[in-house]
Amino acid sequence: MSGKVGDLSALQATALQTFKENVKDLLKPSHDDYYLLRWLRARNFDLKKSEEMLRNHASWRKKTGADTVLESFVIPEVVSKYLTGGHCGYDKQGNPIWIDPFGRIDIKGILRSVKKSDVIKTQVHRLERLQVEQIQQTENFGHKVEEVIVIYDLEYLGMKHLWKPGVDMFCEIIDMFEWHYPETLKLVFVINAPRFFPIAYNIVKPFLSEATANKVRIYGTSNFSSALLQYIDADQLPKAYGGTRTDPPGDPRCSALVCQGGDVPKDFYSKVSINSLDMDKYTAVTIGRGSSLQVDLIVTEPDSAIRWQFITEGYDLGFGVYKRTKDSRQKAHAMEEVIPSQRVNSHIFPEDGSVIIQDPGTYVVRFDNTYSWTRSKKIYYIIEMLEPDTEDEFELANESPTKDC
Missing domain, CATH: 2.60.120.680 (GOLD domain)
Structure with a gap:
């Protein structure tokens, strides 16, 4: 059984009722069975671990102001202009699509211009905005929408992206997602992955749960379009990735919706001491x-x-x-x-x-x-030495997609 609403075993159904009673002091009107089952699935229906995870999450939301971040947090200008990513379209089941042309990010320029906490809070803002989109899509489709598809475009990814403070922050964001937005990821498509990608993946992988790692699909510079179109209609996928969608100016990368990054002007830099x-x-x-x-x-x-x-x-x-x-x-x-x-x-x-x-x-x-x-x-x-991931075979040739990870 999947552990989702409508597909519960007798033991899972009993666990859900017990969990609901155990955490009733935390529950809000919006916390339905779909919400509660996310935390149970994230800890394999272990009641003690699931409760601990949810209580830690409730404390985290108070500490970070996640409940009011959409109204109270103003994204810094440099982050708004240069932090890659954006919501662009929906998959065939109505799940939001998030596209991040991460290979174009100047993470060093961003972190020399603002505090790391500003970037992390921006990511909280983005995740909370996606949850609002899911609520709206639930109303539009008439069925529960609670997942998101992520496309990481690694074109132009280079060794500069292994800059330690930037990698550390990215891993911290992944860790935050795993702990506080569990079971909301449908699939991750990594496209245009360069040949040194196994080194980068080996850094990130320890922060991924097994469930998340199993949802990652990695491709080189070709043959990813057909995989994307299995889940996304052409009119919802940017033309640059094999769909037909463009933004109002006709940009095939939909830059009006998806921030494309680029070099941060040094005028934004703050002096580092x-x-x-x-x-x-x-x-x-x-x-x-x-x-x-x-x-x-x-x-x-x-x-x-x-x-x-x-x-x-x-x-x-x-x-x-x-x-x-x-x-x-x-x-x-x-x-x-x-x-x-x-x-x-x-x-x-x-x-x-x-x-x-x-x-x-x-x-x-x-x-x-x-x-x-x-x-x-x-x-x-x-000074660090980083070894490539040798557990998985990565086929990053232009003529064939990689194996799923």
Whole structure:
């Protein structure tokens, strides 16, 4: 049995009645059996876990002001203009479609312009707006509409999108969705996935429930249109994705409905200081004058990525990535250059980046202060090695879709 209204086993029906009694102090007129069953399904009808989840959710709604976010929260201008995504059409059962051209987002520019909490609250605003759409669609269709289809378009996704603060925020949003909007996802279509996508997916996957992971469909740069049209009528799907829909100006991407992102103008940027960062996550080291700091990483899996972020106090610093050609410690000139060393203004904005590593071996992230004979430099850094997801086969060739995940 699916655990949905009209398809309950005797045990599930009994659990629903018990659950309803246990949480009656939380219930509102809009909290019908469809709503209650979402929380039960999310915890496999475990009454204790389902109640704990719902009570935590009720507390979260008070803390975040989710009940009034549509009326009280004003989305910051830069977020409104550059945070990708938008509601565009409905599937064949009346469920809203959310399209996110995530490959076009400048998450670094956004987070250098507003607080992370502003972005997260915007996502709460979006989710609450979609629930209003579901209520309206329930009235229009005459049957319960409580799910959403999400399309992630990863065209132009690059290594810059592995920027740690942005990835951490995205994972936090996924976690929020799993805990506070359970069983509202019908399917996720990931399209135009690049070849390094397994690395990104391996970061995100731990935040997905098994039920959510089973709803993800991943495609390369072709053959996704036919899959989308199985669930979405052509007049509800943007022309850019194989449908016939355009927005009023005739844009095949429906940009009037779906924010396409783009580079955030630096006029929006706020000055970043060390005091504004979560320093518990950083390693702090003072590099002496005329000295350097080398951080070794052993890469065992091809197509892994090395990711870094650092900021310095007061002055610039040299930075480069190398591969050792011997097992013993080597000077920079004796190693193979991966990213040539150059001076960066890490005292103005945090410096960050990543690089894909094809060949296993020992790699060195090197912070260079050898050019400065008068000043020591204090640096705060995070360095990580990210391995690809090796559990799933990803077929991202242009000629064929990937397998479902």
